Amino acid sequence: MARPDLSDPDYARFAWARYKRLMWWMALVSLAATATALGILWQTRGPLPILFLVFTAGGIFFSVLLAAALMGLVFLSSGTGHDEHIQDFSQHDDNDL
Numbered sequence: 001m002a003r004p005d006l007s008d009p010d011y012a013r014f015a016w017a018r019y020k021r022l023m024w025w026m027a028l029v030s031l032a033a034t035a036t037a038l039g040i041l042w043q044t045r046g047p048l049p050i051l052f053l054v055f056t057a058g059g060i061f062f063s064v065l066l067a068a069a070l071m072g073l074v075f076l077s078s079g080t081g082h083d084e085h086i087q088d089f090s091q092h093d094d095n096d097l
Contacts, residue, residue, distance in 0.1 A: 019076050026068035034060045 006012045034057050041048060041056070 015076060015079070019072055022072050023065075023069065026065060026072070030061045030064040030068070033064050 006015060037060050038053060038057060041053075
């Protein structure tokens with residue numbers, strides 16, 4: 001029996017739902033990382049300008065979220081068997097030399 005992949009609509013719906021659930025959890029982790037970093041800055045540096053806090057919070061939040069999104073897509077691609085369906089053109093035949 002063939003392993004299900006993203007071409008199966010039911011399995012694709014399941015895989016993308018799992019990815020979205022992962023992203024919601026990672027959004028919470030991003031918020032926690034942002035709050036922790038801002039708290040450490042506040043404790044070590046004292047009151048900071050609001051614009052500095054806004055841009056620092058945005059940078060931390062979106063950096064952590066982007067890393068999670070990209071790693072999640074790597075795991076989605078690998079875990080659903082999508083990687084096995086890709087043709088490898090880097091393999092050369094002896095006749096091509």
